[in-house]
Amino acid sequence: MAKKKLNIAMIGYDFMGRAHSNAWRQVGRFMADLPYEPVMKVVAGRTEAKVKEAAERLGWEEYATRWEDVIARKDIDIIDICTPGDSHMPIAIAAAQAKKHILCEKPLANTLADAEQMWKAAAKAGVMHMLCHNYRRCPAVALAKQLIDAGKIGKIYHYRGTYLQDWIVDPAFPRVWRLVKSRAGSGSLGDILSHTMDLSRYLVGEPVEVSALLETFITERPLPDNPSKKGAVDVDDAALSLVRYDNGAVGYLEGTRFATGRKNYNRFEINGAKGSIVWDLEQLNDLQLYIEEGPNSGFRTISVTDGKHPYVGAWWPPGHIIGYEHSFTHTVYDFLCAIAAQKLPSPSFEDGYKNQRVLDAIERSARDGKWVKIE
Amino acid sequence: MAKKKLNIAMIGYDFMGRAHSNAWRQVGRFMADLPYEPVMKVVAGRTEAKVKEAAERLGWEEYATRWEDVIARKDIDIIDICTPGDSHMPIAIAAAQAKKHILCEKPLANTLADAEQMWKAAAKAGVMHMLCHNYRRCPAVALAKQLIDAGKIGKIYHYRGTYLQDWIVDPAFPRVWRLVKSRAGSGSLGDILSHTMDLSRYLVGEPVEVSALLETFITERPLPDNPSKKGAVDVDDAALSLVRYDNGAVGYLEGTRFATGRKNYNRFEINGAKGSIVWDLEQLNDLQLYIEEGPNSGFRTISVTDGKHPYVGAWWPPGHIIGYEHSFTHTVYDFLCAIAAQKLPSPSFEDGYKNQRVLDAIERSARDGKWVKIE
């Protein structure tokens, strides 16, 4: 029996658009129990030549140059927002008002106020809303969540989450849009620390207080269009924060683009009363697990590639690893399941708002040089 | 400008059929300079209900229950053989005679004589033929090849290739077709040692002499359809071989299904006069490289995820890893490029034959308890 079709419209078609398109194409091929057949109906972008080319390359039936037109269409069920953060709010609110289900790239918005509006609008509209913190859907992270919820590592004392990259260490690297506050909202804080913050909220608890520093090591860089001129970098190159959680755990979170040699080193270590868990995105199929059971205990490396592990049954036999983009496929899978069940997925826009609230507190803490409570 | 279309017919739709289908679906989405547009025209299999379901799930336009019919079709350009080894020969020879280009899963055939016939038939027909030893197309392996060809590790002295799995350690595991000589040809020898042999022929040189042992640890197992009865296991559980190469290097190759804890541990280490290289399929994005340059030398782990690395530019930014199935996408990419260039791809059926010749020598060496020359 054929599955019911849901029509997708994607806004934006850059890096994240590529990853989301792949997910929409692949999800039905591998997830046998997918509740719908997603139809890649239309992709929207401002520049016609580019969006047309993208539609063809990425597999969208149609393209459009105005996102407003796309949202206005009756036949569209889902809006998938892949644009930079400064446009998330208007698109999401319009989509909510048009009663579309919404999947939105992170960060939810560039300001806390925007994020709150988006959450309220989506909640009021009664649509399903989800923020694409795709790393929650790496099988090893999902397994970590299962193990923690089952009490395997006991009460949590420590979270250390460091997301390290190095793509702008070279001072000659140009001032791209991600280095401009008005476009990107923030630097490594919103781009990558936001991921490790989301992971800590997922795995550990709610932050209640932060003390942070933000640092911009290189304060001006060549302009992309005119390298002979320099422009100011007004976002953080590195963000470091101490965190206290509601359950008494203490944490350290860091995002930096100045860790030479670390390409995409999104690592966390969680220490609990009975064990510990370590994960690193660069080896995303592995989970390190320590369970205290006497002198012969040790950190074991679990290859999270067994059919009984989360999501993995859909793919290959044990020991056959999956890649970065699979986390997006798992995300849209869970999103479609949530629509079918009419049960909000996680992270929802509420999570996005709460995450943003902590990032906002981190910015204020760094600015004022003091601890800031989350409230 | 639209690319010329090539119509594909795939025979078989099991594990390998899934992996090949994914490759055909994905290759055009990511490889911008692909010379053709591959069209997934038809999949063939004996059981109608199953092949019909597979066609839909895997994305083939049509299905067929007789491979002979598929080969007879004028509109088919490429035959992709994904069946067990015992049927490779008749399919391939028919495909060659019908002037189809042929991609064939490994091992080329269950016997050396069959393999030779396939190679001769394909060569005579003048079609492009390729054996799917997909691990050559893991970016890290392709990088290893580049480094070796560039002389970075100097003259090669040692190759150690071990392909370790553990899926039949449990004596209660049933006697599936892979454990029956008449279907599978051999056990771990043809299934996995064949991969590490192919890698050594690719990276090191041609084997000239072998001394081997084959061992079946558990000689009977429950029948899949009637577990209360047992059937004989007449293939090897483990295959171990010493190898001498034409360039003076010495090697050790092993395939086993009795290495508890090793799921898909296809590892090689190559030692040369100036450096060494290590790779492991379970961490397929990494290459370990040692270059001798004094006391501060060390094995470095290269994350083979940079846009300048082989194949990688088509995927994601540095540090965003890819998975097992991407190696098939790269294989069909190279196959299509070879068709466009009318230049035989590697490994061709000739390689498949030569590989088989060594596996055959290993079997004879194990049987007779003596060194066997490859000739």
Place this chain on the structure above:
Amino acid sequence: MAKKKLNIAMIGYDFMGRAHSNAWRQVGRFMADLPYEPVMKVVAGRTEAKVKEAAERLGWEEYATRWEDVIARKDIDIIDICTPGDSHMPIAIAAAQAKKHILCEKPLANTLADAEQMWKAAAKAGVMHMLCHNYRRCPAVALAKQLIDAGKIGKIYHYRGTYLQDWIVDPAFPRVWRLVKSRAGSGSLGDILSHTMDLSRYLVGEPVEVSALLETFITERPLPDNPSKKGAVDVDDAALSLVRYDNGAVGYLEGTRFATGRKNYNRFEINGAKGSIVWDLEQLNDLQLYIEEGPNSGFRTISVTDGKHPYVGAWWPPGHIIGYEHSFTHTVYDFLCAIAAQKLPSPSFEDGYKNQRVLDAIERSARDGKWVKIE
């Protein structure tokens, strides 16, 4: 020609006394160019039976029950202080006044004021003084220092130093002296974070500002002598601090005794403009080094066991690793060399004072919930 003898008196004979005794016994056996012959003359401790036994077991010619008597001896050249932190000050000042050279276990003192007095007294006396931060003398750490000083990793941006242990995770673990502020001064802060702080001052620069938190997860524990009663734990179980350095680098330092599975995980990662360095005490013979040189760069593991590496020539051939206690042997070697050269060793008491000053700032920052400048 016989070397000049120097007579050593060691105060304290517990864990550190064992390690120091071993160093004094071994240093002359392995360091061929040692400028003196150290003579293990006398060990002092309060309990006669115990100190007598210790003298015999550890290889001291004599024992004494009052350290004052030992310092008063004319024939003693060096006082080696291995007692808990609360007695360091009076011993060191008496030793300085008696013109003895002084080696002192860390932390220098339990209070900043004590530490300053010790430094001033030793400086005024003109004796050689050294704090035993032995990890500086692990060959891999010494190599890291050489590489940094040679500019191999360029300007430093990040230091992450975490010293993780787990020996008191169990709430039933008794309230030993290390958990009592009046004896130990502080908890993980002075015991282990002090080491990673010293390493950062050695390798990175001078801290200028800190924001910290101290946490005691388990606030009372069974008394050692009467487990049916509980006593308060008034030191930190975990200490976490953000740090700004004088050269613009930012850092994170942590010491904790609640990282289940981490036994002695004293790890640092340093990111510079041109490369990065990682080290971990549990694999103390290895140094991980990343030098940026294009796509084939990677973290290499240097086995710091080559005769050309610092200190290593005295021991075994390449690949034959050394252990924890060797760092003490290297420390007393450098101390004796400093005496011969009449050139203050590093870390001196001044370093100890400066280190203590930062630890003191961390305590105040944690207490007051704000950034504290080091001045």
Place this chain on the structure above:
Amino acid sequence: MAKKKLNIAMIGYDFMGRAHSNAWRQVGRFMADLPYEPVMKVVAGRTEAKVKEAAERLGWEEYATRWEDVIARKDIDIIDICTPGDSHMPIAIAAAQAKKHILCEKPLANTLADAEQMWKAAAKAGVMHMLCHNYRRCPAVALAKQLIDAGKIGKIYHYRGTYLQDWIVDPAFPRVWRLVKSRAGSGSLGDILSHTMDLSRYLVGEPVEVSALLETFITERPLPDNPSKKGAVDVDDAALSLVRYDNGAVGYLEGTRFATGRKNYNRFEINGAKGSIVWDLEQLNDLQLYIEEGPNSGFRTISVTDGKHPYVGAWWPPGHIIGYEHSFTHTVYDFLCAIAAQKLPSPSFEDGYKNQRVLDAIERSARDGKWVKIE
């Protein structure tokens, strides 16, 4: 109460003499329950100036230039043989006849016939005899033995032991005595493969059949005393062997001096029906253990530094690693305990003979190009 003294005489004072001397010096300091007090009475060597210097540096009371004189002494209880292999036989037989207990460096002898004579002589004399295969006494190896004996990994299927070094990869490296058959007996076979063979006999079982190859990659080298002339290398640079064990396990053993980047990489992997064990001398404090217990199984790294682990209680707290030389200290400890218990230690000369018998079979197998049975 003072312990009974045993007087030691050591013959030879080179690399192994240094390691043994250290063991004799240290054993009483750390092993509280040592049954004797070993007295380092006399060291013997042919060149007076050198042996005199060695006696002083290594801590021997006296020196002698003829080993015969030393053996003739009534006051000597133990002869410790640290000379090259070609002199082991006469020394050991004389020592046995003089009723001295004998500790002998490996290999027991350069020929099988010599080894047998030594064993018979020692057995006939009724003295304690031990071969110094010190790696059995690394705590992690001793723990592996305990785990295997307790059935933790079940019936053993595979042993892979590779001892890789690289010190003679450079063709300009001189033809030292270890490269001359008349002195060294063999090359990597007796020097390092002998270690991995001993480990397999200790941990797995008795070899019953071998098929091997020996290879000399560089057949002449500069003479040490006259580099302008070259001399023949008549020992193996690399030795590779397939092995069948009496219990049905199959193995691969290799020793090579041509594995660039591998300094002292003595690694084994053992696969059993229920689990696996991996160890590597370059990280000698760690044991990797896999126990099959479902999808969340994984190789765990045990830091074999806990007080409950073999030998470790004598040293430092958990996580404080020990070094290469400690394995010798543990060896002499067990030797002294064996003397006290009048119970032959392991490996005895009988083990040495049996080990040699396999090495001899490997040489014949390599020469004749066929499998050779051990009998």
